[in-house]
Amino acid sequence: MITIYGVYRSRASRPLWLLGEIGLDFQHVPVIQGYRLPDPAAPGVQINTTSAAFRAINPQGQIPAMTDDDLTLTESLAICQHIARKYGGRLAPQTLNEQAETDQWALFAATSIEGPALEMLYAQPGTPEADAKIAASVEALQRPLARLDAHLDGREWMVDARFTVADVMVAECLRYAQGNAALMAAFPNAKAWLERCQSRPAFKEMWEARLAEPA
Incomplete structure (x- = not known):
């Protein structure tokens, strides 16, 4: 299953909109930009672009990112193109x-x-x-x-x-x-x-x- 990492208030809006057009089930991990948090490294803080868990997905620390089985992509337009080609039918x-x-x-x-x-x-x-x-x-x-x-x-x-x-x-x-x-x-x-x-x-x-x- 596709997983999209990134809040809607980011370039994640692009693949999230596209997935809505397709009607495809997916997982959403709302990773927020670290600069928007007072202390992104504070204990218990929500997952963000500085979090080790997210940096394991995208070492560059930018959103969105996507995993689809064994594929990981980190550029929003590449993510959109992949989703369209694999799942989008006439949207591709x-x-x-x-x-x-x-x-x-x-x-x-x-x-x-x-x-x-x-x-x-x-x-x-x-x-x-x-x-x-x-x-x-x-x-x-x-x-x-x-x-x-x-x-x-x-x-x-x-x-x-x-x-x-x-x-x-x-x-x-x-x-x-x-x-x-x-x-x-x-x-x-x-x-x-x-x-x-x-x-x-x-x-x-x-x-x-x-x-x-x-x-």
């Missing part, structure tokens, strides 16, 4: 071309979207330094979002005409920038697609579980 690529496209969009999300989107998410507007970071993130996202918007012109989903793991992976990276209303409004196809993704019952279930966790 069905041809070599679809696999290549899915790989492309996973790398696109990780290298072109996630970094500046996270910078924007963590910046607190109102100071010159934060406003400069937000402006730089908006600028960095112009070309990738223009590409994504053009790709989604006349399309409902990222690959073929069906919802797939590619939509989960890209949507969860773009979500970090979703709070910038002006940026999203400039790319209406991407905005509408993200809203379609987030209207799915499995996303809503994941999001409710995320909100139920301590911030």
Whole structure:
């Protein structure tokens, strides 16, 4: 059975959403980030990214991680791709071309979207330094979002005409920038697609579980 290590308030949201789409039974170990705890090494503290038990799974001390029988993976997008290929049916690529496209969009999300989107998410507007970071993130996202918007012109989903793991992976990276209303409004196809993704019952279930966790 698959075991996912990581709280919902982390990149574990990606495989947890995907597993909800599939309806697959799995085990969930809610490993929390050590930096969120006053003393992650205190006796009796909940399992966290500094815990020896978790470091035995991922020596790098980052979440999420996954075990599936004798396989261990520690990168969220690789975890999603494995789950989709092994268990996801039509959520997985069905041809070599679809696999290549899915790989492309996973790398696109990780290298072109996630970094500046996270910078924007963590910046607190109102100071010159934060406003400069937000402006730089908006600028960095112009070309990738223009590409994504053009790709989604006349399309409902990222690959073929069906919802797939590619939509989960890209949507969860773009979500970090979703709070910038002006940026999203400039790319209406991407905005509408993200809203379609987030209207799915499995996303809503994941999001409710995320909100139920301590911030």
